[in-house]
Amino acid sequence: MGTLELDGVSKVFPDGDGEVVAVDDVDIEMRDGEFLVVVGPSGCGKSTTLRMVAGLETVTNGEIRLAGSVINDVKPQHRDIAMVFQSYALYPHMTVQENMAFGLEESTDLSDDEIETRVTDAAGTMGIGELLDRKPSDLSGGQQQRVALGRAIVRDPEVFLMDEPLSNLDAKLRSEMRTELQRLQAELDVTTMYVTHDQTEAMTMGDRIAILNAGELQQVATPLECYHEPANRFVAGFIGEPSMNFFDVERDADTLLGDAFDYPLSEPTLGDVGDITDLTLGIRPEDISLADDPTGEHTFSTVVEVVEPMGDENTVYLRFEDAPEGETFIATVGGLQQISVGDEVHVEIPEETIHLFDGTTGDAVH
Numbered sequence: 001m002g003t004l005e006l007d008g009v010s011k012v013f014p015d016g017d018g019e020v021v022a023v024d025d026v027d028i029e030m031r032d033g034e035f036l037v038v039v040g041p042s043g044c045g046k047s048t049t050l051r052m053v054a055g056l057e058t059v060t061n062g063e064i065r066l067a068g069s070v071i072n073d074v075k076p077q078h079r080d081i082a083m084v085f086q087s088y089a090l091y092p093h094m095t096v097q098e099n100m101a102f103g104l105e106e107s108t109d110l111s112d113d114e115i116e117t118r119v120t121d122a123a124g125t126m127g128i129g130e131l132l133d134r135k136p137s138d139l140s141g142g143q144q145q146r147v148a149l150g151r152a153i154v155r156d157p158e159v160f161l162m163d164e165p166l167s168n169l170d171a172k173l174r175s176e177m178r179t180e181l182q183r184l185q186a187e188l189d190v191t192t193m194y195v196t197h198d199q200t201e202a203m204t205m206g207d208r209i210a211i212l213n214a215g216e217l218q219q220v221a222t223p224l225e226c227y228h229e230p231a232n233r234f235v236a237g238f239i240g241e242p243s244m245n246f247f248d249v250e251r252d253a254d255t256l257l258g259d260a261f262d263y264p265l266s267e268p269t270l271g272d273v274g275d276i277t278d279l280t281l282g283i284r285p286e287d288i289s290l291a292d293d294p295t296g297e298h299t300f301s302t303v304v305e306v307v308e309p310m311g312d313e314n315t316v317y318l319r320f321e322d323a324p325e326g327e328t329f330i331a332t333v334g335g336l337q338q339i340s341v342g343d344e345v346h347v348e349i350p351e352e353t354i355h356l357f358d359g360t361t362g363d364a365v366h
């Protein structure tokens, strides 16, 4: 069973006279066959996490368990894991056939016939059967990517680790491979940890997403949970495109006081807020709509500062009427709506769509 557990895992690198905590006390439990996407900004510790699971970095603290057994001290070639790198890491002097067979020859005692059968099968699965006699330099980027995946499949491992495997492909190929990888992973049913900084890959590929920031795990949940119920302000701002709008507000009785607007609250929001007074109000651009009735409780007078037509929708930069020029927030509105720079428009921000975070800790409260 390919269950993979990270239990209090940390990685500390020496850094000049000091040290850098690249991964800080991370707990992740993956079920057998799960596809987990690890995302976060550059330098947040994604690759280091993956490399510790692969055995390419030592673990400073904590335990990594594969199928229940601790693998911290198991050599990389003896872990039942196959890794696919961003750079593909194919051996340039070997043919595709040799590249795919190499790992099996080194780390198993399969016969030559068995290896050949496995390579042929994996090449069939990846649609590269015609390319077995070629060298990597005679392949396109997309074909090299398929060989790198084929080389992982051929080993029939308990776990796949993938570090930004699609980032060297152009946009079209990338989207095709995204779909293909999902299909492949579902078909092979192999536990997969997939690192990316691409939000679309995270939202569309993973059964769950693990979001890291500065080495710390922020949330592990399904893409929709991360979107609808972000654990904190960081996750809320990281997931969703365009990003959530944030406003620092102070709660006075049942009203949020912003610099340029007042937002009345009712139950159950007030119950969630409790006695916290310093809050951050989060509003997703897609939850803001143009209001027919300007008198609504959660309707606000705004001025249009910028319109970016995107075809089916417009990204609009609005400013609350009382806010200084340039202090804008983003709304996405239907592409057919007539809206121009300088227009005064009323927008509705329904209470059931707002997010609230503790202004001090950033933790979600509603």
Ligand code: ATP
Pocket: 013, 014, 015, 020, 021, 022, 040, 041, 042, 043, 044, 045, 046, 047, 048, 049, 197
């Ligand atoms: P990116 O998306 O840019 O690849 P990442 O999220 O994969 O980033 P890591 O490569 O895991 O981040 O790096 C995490 C932190 O650890 C960074 O601050 C990085 O500088 C540091 N780091 C990584 N490897 C080493 C090393 N061998 N020695 C010292 N510091 C390192």
